[in-house]
Amino acid sequence: MRNMQTEKIAIVTDNACDASDAELAEIGVKCVHLRVIEPDGTHFPEDNTPENIEAFYDYIVACDELPGTSMPPLLEFAQMYTDLALEGYTHIISLHISSSMSGTVHTAQMAAESAPVPVEVIDTHCNTVAQFLFVRRIAQLREYGLGFDELVEAAHDLEGKTSICFMLDKLRNLIKGGRTGKATGLAAALLKIKPLLTVDPEGEVEMFGKAKSPRRAVTKLVDRYRELESRFGPLECCFAHTRNMAGVDELRDALRGKTSAFTGNSGVGKSSLLNALDTSFGIATGAVSERLGRGKHTTRHVELYALGEDTFVADTPGFASFEVDMVDPISCENLQYAFREFRPYIGKCRFRDCAHLKEPGCAVLAAVEAGGIAPERHESYARLYALSAQVCDWEKKK
Numbered sequence: 001m002r003n004m005q006t007e008k009i010a011i012v013t014d015n016a017c018d019a020s021d022a023e024l025a026e027i028g029v030k031c032v033h034l035r036v037i038e039p040d041g042t043h044f045p046e047d048n049t050p051e052n053i054e055a056f057y058d059y060i061v062a063c064d065e066l067p068g069t070s071m072p073p074l075l076e077f078a079q080m081y082t083d084l085a086l087e088g089y090t091h092i093i094s095l096h097i098s099s100s101m102s103g104t105v106h107t108a109q110m111a112a113e114s115a116p117v118p119v120e121v122i123d124t125h126c127n128t129v130a131q132f133l134f135v136r137r138i139a140q141l142r143e144y145g146l147g148f149d150e151l152v153e154a155a156h157d158l159e160g161k162t163s164i165c166f167m168l169d170k171l172r173n174l175i176k177g178g179r180t181g182k183a184t185g186l187a188a189a190l191l192k193i194k195p196l197l198t199v200d201p202e203g204e205v206e207m208f209g210k211a212k213s214p215r216r217a218v219t220k221l222v223d224r225y226r227e228l229e230s231r232f233g234p235l236e237c238c239f240a241h242t243r244n245m246a247g248v249d250e251l252r253d254a255l256r257g258k259t260s261a262f263t264g265n266s267g268v269g270k271s272s273l274l275n276a277l278d279t280s281f282g283i284a285t286g287a288v289s290e291r292l293g294r295g296k297h298t299t300r301h302v303e304l305y306a307l308g309e310d311t312f313v314a315d316t317p318g319f320a321s322f323e324v325d326m327v328d329p330i331s332c333e334n335l336q337y338a339f340r341e342f343r344p345y346i347g348k349c350r351f352r353d354c355a356h357l358k359e360p361g362c363a364v365l366a367a368v369e370a371g372g373i374a375p376e377r378h379e380s381y382a383r384l385y386a387l388s389a390q391v392c393d394w395e396k397k398k
């Protein structure tokens with residue numbers, strides 16, 4: 001662990017991580033800015049605020065020629081490192097967009113050579129939300145008390161382990177950018193092909209699959225992450241979209257004629273989802289508190305919103321954790337009743353004491369095989385059954 005009296009560590013990144021300056025400041029990270037430049041030389045605003053992002057998307061949809069980009073100037077890096085030293089920082093870690101996509105890492109390295117304090121420049125080998133997750137992780141480790149050398153080691157260990165997988169709904173912008181021909185784009189449009197892309201460990205964009213519908217594409221993206229999880233262990237995942245409101249109409253239909261409530265952890269998007277269902281709500285939303293790695297309590301009371309005739313949805317305050325110490329354990333024998341999709345099949349198994357795990361003649365297992373019960377629900381049941389089996393009898397009675 002670091003000596004709190006001798007090390008004061010600054011973290012620097014760039015706006016290719018898609019976080020705003022304010023969001024980065026919340027986790028104690030400074031930002032240098034790549035420039036986005038229209039063909040006529042006009043510069044887009046550098047901060048990734050929601051308003052600036054919306055304006056950028058509007059431009060991309062309407063333009064015939066995509067804007068260009070330029071890396072942060074050497075002088076901006078030099079000034080940033082000098083200012084941080086003057087603020088009392090003794091060490092700097094600079095985490096940046098993949099060197100395969102930009103010369104930002106090289107520029108940072110040049111500025112680091114003449115910086116007044118030690119600067120370690122790290123190539124994250126990624127960009128956008130994957131870069132943000134990379135930066136956030138190092139910021140969290142700093143909060144946990146790791147020293148400069150330990151943080152540098154942790155950052156190098158993350159290289160090649162932080163990536164992004166995404167689907168392109170249309171190839172229009174690839175055609176505009178000259179990355180694919182018009183004939184290929186037309187063929188893909190006619191066949192309704194959705195290319196699935198990723199950024200490899202070296203920071204290069206490559207295609208790993210394709211799908212013919214957004215729904216199938218999402219399934220393949222999930223399969224991709226399951227494959228990565230099998231290789232690297234548990235993953236921290238973040239799902240993002242650019243103006244993709246698919247599914248909102250389906251959710252609205254599912255809610256129609258009912259009174260429902262959105263509940264869950266703070267910062268997962270309950271209020272944002274309500275705003276998507278009806279933009280007139282204008283419910284305040286907050287960024288995730290990256291210092292703690294969890295959401296902030298923006299919603300502080302329960303409020304009922306009308307979505308139409310006889311349709312109401314309650315927005316509820318989020319929670320940071322869910323304590324179950326005061327809840328009585330469920331015995332293995334009674335666990336089956338907690339899964340409502342099991343209920344039509346309970347009592348129909350060959351054996352009266354069937355555990356619904358691997359017994360022959362099990363009606364629940366037959367329903368899973370036939371598609372009547374989702375496999376992941378049965379997997380959840382099996383995990384909980386194993387945990388319940390470990391609870392001693394005296395613990396059940398306390």
